[in-house]
Amino acid sequence: xxxxxxxxxxxxxxxxxxxxxxxxxxxxxxxxxxxxxxxxxxxxxxxxxxxxxxxxxxxxxxxxxxxxxxxxxxxxxxxxxxxxxxxxxxxxxxxxxxxxxxxxxxxxxxxxxxxxxxxxxxxxxxxxxxxxxxxxxxxxxxxxxxxxxxxxxxxxxxxxxxxxxxxxxxxxxxxxxxxxxx
Numbered sequence: 001x002x003x004x005x006x007x008x009x010x011x012x013x014x015x016x017x018x019x020x021x022x023x024x025x026x027x028x029x030x031x032x033x034x035x036x037x038x039x040x041x042x043x044x045x046x047x048x049x050x051x052x053x054x055x056x057x058x059x060x061x062x063x064x065x066x067x068x069x070x071x072x073x074x075x076x077x078x079x080x081x082x083x084x085x086x087x088x089x090x091x092x093x094x095x096x097x098x099x100x101x102x103x104x105x106x107x108x109x110x111x112x113x114x115x116x117x118x119x120x121x122x123x124x125x126x127x128x129x130x131x132x133x134x135x136x137x138x139x140x141x142x143x144x145x146x147x148x149x150x151x152x153x154x155x156x157x158x159x160x161x162x163x164x165x166x167x168x169x170x171x172x173x174x175x176x177x178x179x180x181x182x
Contacts, residue, residue, distance in 0.1 A: 035115055035179075036061075036094050039122060042178040048085045054152040059084035061094040067125070071097055094122075101126050109133075116172065119179040123156075124149060137169035144168060 043062040044050040051058040056065040063071075063084050071093050072079045083089040101121035105113035108130055113121070121129035128145055135144040142150050142157050142165040150157045156174060158165055166174070176182060 035118065036091060036098065038115070038180045039094060039098075039119065040091075042119065042180075043122075048087055048090070052152070054154075057152075060087055060090040061122070063090070063093060063097075067097070068093065097122065101129070105130070105133075115179050115181045116176040119175050120172070123153075123175065132168060132171075135168045137167060137172070139168050140165045141168045141171040142166075 040046055040060045043057075044060050046060070048060050050062070052062060057063060061084075065081055068079070068081060068084055071077075075093075075096055077089075077093070079086075079089050079093070084093075098118055098121075101118055102113055104126045105117055105121065117129065117133055120132055123129070124132055124145055128149065132141070132144050135141075145157070156166075156171060159170075
């Protein structure tokens with residue numbers, strides 16, 4: 001039984017109204033061709049000049065400084081931090097990062113990741129996303145991810161109306177909606 005089958009079984013037996021985490025099809029397909037365009041819209045609304053107020057993230061794909069530096073160094077790209085705002089260079093790094101995340105997920109879980117899982121990896125980093133995706137759906141997401149990620153993304157990890165922390169399932173559903181996988 002795959003991890004998604006187990007998750008779906010747990011969701012259906014524990015709380016029927018929270019079945020938002022849909023299992024991928026038995027033969028998952030790679031992300032849709034427009035994934036990077038949807039990622040750009042989810043992260044920056046398609047604007048290259050967007051700068052996060054809570055982190056160093058900027059540009060179309062909202063790369064933080066450390067991820068950008070690591071990716072450009074690893075792939076021998078002569079890009080500056082300011083190049084995060086360049087649409088072509090940002091997309092190139094997003095392609096490389098997405099492929100690395102896809103391969104990492106496939107290696108760990110033995111199946112192609114969904115677009116939502118790829119988005120979680122972009123958003124949380126590969127290690128954080130693997131931990132997040134492996135967590136129990138009713139666990140508080142704030143207990144699963146890094147404290148700095150929570151602080152930088154309160155609108156993701158806390159319900160705006162109630163100010164209560166969201167569960168892993170609730171955050172997953174939010175990410176799924178943001179990346180347009182529904």
